[in-house]
Amino acid sequence: MKLSANAPCxxxxxxxxxxxxxxxxxxxxxxxxxxxxxxxxxxxxxxxPHYIIATTHRANIDYTEETAAWKE
Structure with a gap:
């Protein structure tokens, strides 16, 4: 989804x-x-998804090194 910088967050x-x-x-x-x-x-x-992956702690049960699959 593309969002204008001036749109409400x-x-x-x-x-x-x-x-x-x-x-x-x-x-x-x-x-x-x-x-x-x-x-x-x-x-x-x-x-x-890149931001969610980057901000997920490695100790999180949902964390995986397979980022391509995670982005899906």
Whole structure:
């Protein structure tokens, strides 16, 4: 899904995407757990599997090294 930078962020923060989750999707680290989880939800809504993979801890039961299969 393509989203305008000025559209409301899919994480429901009330902020525009460009000022909310977009910086995290481009590489900035979230400063707390709430921002991390909002940005992961937003990545799911926008079909950004690379971000979800990058922010999943290796100890998580759902983690796998097979990223190609995971993206599916």
């Amino acid at each position: 899919p994480c429901h923060s009330g902020e525009k995407y460009k000022r909310c989750c977009f910086p995290y999707h481009k590489g900035m680290l979230p400063s707390d757990a709430l921002k991390l989880m909002r940005s992961r939800y937003c990545a799911y809504a926008l079909d950004l």
